Amino acid sequence: MSPLEVTDESLLQRAGGGDARAFEQLYDRFSSRLLGLLRQMLGDEREAEDVLQEGFLYLWDHAGSYDPSRSRAFTWSVMIFRHKAIDRIRAMGRRARLNESAAVEMAVLEDCAVGADDTVEMKEQQKQVYSALASLPGEQRKLIEFAFLKGLTHHAIAESLNLPLGTVKTNIRRGLLKLRDLMKGGAL
Incomplete structure (x- = not known):
């Protein structure tokens, strides 16, 4: 220089x-x-x-x-x-979720055949999922919430939490398997 x-x-x-x-x-x-x-x-x-x-x-x-x-x-x-x-x-994920939400709302409006019994059943399922999610270990629960409730990609989660991508994927997979077992077993 x-x-x-x-x-x-x-x-x-x-x-x-x-x-x-x-x-x-x-x-x-x-x-x-x-x-x-x-x-x-x-x-x-x-x-x-x-x-x-x-x-x-x-x-x-x-x-x-x-x-x-x-x-x-x-x-x-x-x-x-x-x-x-x-x-x-994150903003792009929010926009994508808004677009998905709008599509879901349109589908619901178009399909008025859903009865009150179906709505009650869906709400009960939603309660079970949230209850099962709450029983997961903290790290797995947080990663699943970021991926599925906040709509972040695995890469975005790894970047924002400063974790290796493999760790994020592994913990999400393990958490999903535990959720599946909890939902099937009804151990809530």
Whole structure:
């Protein structure tokens, strides 16, 4: 590195002081790598570009809180963009659940043949499922709730809880098997 070349850390600190030119240079250095990361996490070009823009706006607003003694500038930036991507994944999951919910509501409205007895039976089944879920060990219960009640993918769960993907999958599988046994055995 030549003595005239400015470090990422220096650029980020200058951007934290309001130096737009330093921030522009930081954008030029980081944007392609961060966009690649976001594409990989989100699997959608448009979403990745949106999160890239959101992330850089956040970076500009919070650059003053960067502490070079705690991490390198790129590492600090990656963490910000990673969290933004996880937030977007969660939001996309909520949108998908809303779409599914709307489809279910339409199906219910179209199928008015469901009688009161069926509704009572469904509510009783729902109580049994929640009771069985409550009897699972805490980690398995939490992972199943994230996957099935909150609609998060296994990858998103692993990222947000900082757990290995294999651990998430294994605990969800074990929890589902226990739920099945509880529901079949009626041991509630």
